[in-house]
Amino acid sequence: MDINLVDKDVYARDGAPHDQFRWLRANAPVYLHEGEPDRGWPPFWAVTRHADVVHVSRRSDLFSSSRRLALFDEMPEEQRELQRLMMLNQDPPEHTRRRSLVNRGFTPRMIGALEQHIRDICHQLLDEVTGLPTVDFVRDIAAPLPLYVICELLGAPVEDRDKIFNWSNQMIGADDPEYSSGPSAGQAAAAEVYAYANALAAERRERPREDLATRLLLPDVTGETLDENEFDLFVLLLVVAGNETTRNAASGGMLAFFEHPEQWRRLLADRALAAPAADEIVRWVSPVNLFRRTATADTVIGEQEVRENDKVVVFYGSANRDEDVFADPEVFDIGRTPNPQIGFGGGGAHFCLGNHLARMELRVLFEVLAERLPRLAQAGPARRLRSNFINGIKELPVTLT
Numbered sequence: 001m002d003i004n005l006v007d008k009d010v011y012a013r014d015g016a017p018h019d020q021f022r023w024l025r026a027n028a029p030v031y032l033h034e035g036e037p038d039r040g041w042p043p044f045w046a047v048t049r050h051a052d053v054v055h056v057s058r059r060s061d062l063f064s065s066s067r068r069l070a071l072f073d074e075m076p077e078e079q080r081e082l083q084r085l086m087m088l089n090q091d092p093p094e095h096t097r098r099r100s101l102v103n104r105g106f107t108p109r110m111i112g113a114l115e116q117h118i119r120d121i122c123h124q125l126l127d128e129v130t131g132l133p134t135v136d137f138v139r140d141i142a143a144p145l146p147l148y149v150i151c152e153l154l155g156a157p158v159e160d161r162d163k164i165f166n167w168s169n170q171m172i173g174a175d176d177p178e179y180s181s182g183p184s185a186g187q188a189a190a191a192e193v194y195a196y197a198n199a200l201a202a203e204r205r206e207r208p209r210e211d212l213a214t215r216l217l218l219p220d221v222t223g224e225t226l227d228e229n230e231f232d233l234f235v236l237l238l239v240v241a242g243n244e245t246t247r248n249a250a251s252g253g254m255l256a257f258f259e260h261p262e263q264w265r266r267l268l269a270d271r272a273l274a275a276p277a278a279d280e281i282v283r284w285v286s287p288v289n290l291f292r293r294t295a296t297a298d299t300v301i302g303e304q305e306v307r308e309n310d311k312v313v314v315f316y317g318s319a320n321r322d323e324d325v326f327a328d329p330e331v332f333d334i335g336r337t338p339n340p341q342i343g344f345g346g347g348g349a350h351f352c353l354g355n356h357l358a359r360m361e362l363r364v365l366f367e368v369l370a371e372r373l374p375r376l377a378q379a380g381p382a383r384r385l386r387s388n389f390i391n392g393i394k395e396l397p398v399t400l401t
């Protein structure tokens with residue numbers, strides 16, 4: 001089989017290349033994938049089985065995150081520098097200190113306290129589109145929800161939401177003219193978010209509140225605290241990591257329900273299924289397709305030897321359809337239990353900080369949709385994002401009644 005896991009046209013047309021993934025899992029689960037040497041992009045080991053993705057994710061001593069996580073190094077130098085400073089791109093022990101400081105804001109209790117706010121936001125978004133003949137599910141529901149939730153989490157005032165939403169779109173789609181006016185607009189927006197976070201922190205230091213921002217700025221039990229720069233970078237990471245991922249999970253989940261109407265009917269009959277449905281949606285969609293690591297020593301993945309400095313790319317979308325782990329992996333089943341999906345990462349140091357929050361957003365959204373819009377229907381084709389990194393949907397027209 002011809003293998004090309006980087007061709008963005010394939011992702012834009014079909015979503016993830018599941019035929020190739022299936023073939024690789026069966027025939028070459030750790031596969032040496034071509035790079036593009038004339039553009040300075042090295043070859044990489046494509047890791048497609050669940051067990052191997054988990055292994056690479058958990059062994060951050062052997063597979064470093066600090067040498068650029070995306071497939072190829074397409075970004076300008078200044079942007080790369082900014083990325084380097086973010087927790088996502090750091091290894092222990094540097095990473096460990098920051099992660100333990102931010103974990104305090106994401107305990108199940110802190111996140112649980114947000115449920116009613118999330119429900120209110122879902123109702124408000126639906127109120128705004130009620131009565132319209134067709135709406136774009138992405139623009140009107142899936143995109144604003146996670147961004148408004150992050151604003152709520154930070155305690156940003158409601159009147160700032162549109163501004164932050166706009167910055168986040170500029171950053172997310174820096175190479176997509178439909179979202180953004182270009183990479184420099186993306187960088188300018190990142191600088192705005194950074195400055196916004198800085199001002200927010202100054203405000204909270206002066207007038208502490210019951211919100212995540214205040215909590216993260218306070219010293220922990222050992223007296224450690226995030227410094228100003230670390231706080232600002234963390235807010236920037238939240239806006240990037242918590243936003244597009246959840247947006248695409250919600251839109252991809254909606255599309256999955258349209259393509260499997262019997263699962264929608266199951267949800268309407270039993271809204272308690274919204275909880276397992278959230279995990280099944282993350283498995284099915286795998287909104288983050290891949291992350292890259294760099295081997296820190298000669299080692300093995302499965303039966304394959306890899307060398308120090310080799311690039312290793314884990315494909316979550318493939319691991320989430322591994323027939324050794326999931327019965328009928330090609331079936332979208334909202335009642336699937338157990339569901340050891342690894343769309344939030346394969347475990348280990350970088351496992352998604354926002355996983356409880358994202359699950360709650362998806363559960364509440366689909367509970368509210370099932371309650372208020374049982375006749376929701378697709379009104380036109382979905383348009384997919386042209387990206388091999390994010391499995392995204394740009395537009396999904398729907399009718400509400």
Ligand code: HEM
Nearest residue numbers: 087088241242245246249288344345350351352353354358
């Ligand atoms: C990390 C997926 C939602 C914040 C990650 C990773 C993945 C991921 C694959 C990397 C895991 C690894 O390298 O092992 C997702 C998906 C989401 C989602 C699929 C939605 C369905 C969120 C939300 C937030 C968030 C809502 C916060 C509001 C983060 C952060 C990291 C991260 C801060 C970096 C953690 C670290 O480096 O220690 N996420 N995520 N994510 N995610 Fe999420």
